[in-house]
Amino acid sequence: xxxxxxxxxxAFVFGLFIDVFVHLHHLIYVPxxxxxxxLYMLIGINFVAIAVxxxxxxxxxxxxxxxxxxxxxxxxxxxxxxxxxxxxIPLSISILIILMQHHLKGIGIGTLLFVFGIGYLIDHYxxxxxxxxxxxxxxxx
Numbered sequence: 001x002x003x004x005x006x007x008x009x010x011a012f013v014f015g016l017f018i019d020v021f022v023h024l025h026h027l028i029y030v031p032x033x034x035x036x037x038x039l040y041m042l043i044g045i046n047f048v049a050i051a052v053x054x055x056x057x058x059x060x061x062x063x064x065x066x067x068x069x070x071x072x073x074x075x076x077x078x079x080x081x082x083x084x085x086x087x088x089i090p091l092s093i094s095i096l097i098i099l100m101q102h103h104l105k106g107i108g109i110g111t112l113l114f115v116f117g118i119g120y121l122i123d124h125y126x127x128x129x130x131x132x133x134x135x136x137x138x139x140x141x
Contacts, residue, residue: 052122078123083115
């Protein structure tokens with residue numbers, strides 16, 4: 001019960017932080033030219049992959065979506081395939097809603113690059129970024 005409560009509260013706080021930072025980001029800077037938008041997107045996807053790589057290596061409390069991502073990654077022995085499976089669930093739901101409403105909005109090239117590229121980048125950064133695990137003091141004695 002404690003883990004569920006922590007996960008739900010973390011998801012709520014995480015969602016609030018995302019909303020605040022997206023709002024601040026739009027107040028500060030939004031690139032106008034297509035070249036800068038593409039560069040911005042590629043840098044952002046890499047930063048997200050690095051953050052997820054570090055986040056999974058720390059073995060902290062995960063958001064419910066992160067449990068699902070890690071389960072698919074362990075099942076398929078790769079974050080690349082696991083992420084495509086995991087991200088295809090909300091993407092499929094979004095596409096169904098779009099088809100029902102006959103209104104395409106919010107799914108562009110950035111969304112598709114994220115869905116199909118973030119797993120490869122997580123695998124790539126997992127090979128490059130290795131955090132040393134802290135050993136328990138009792139096991140050293």
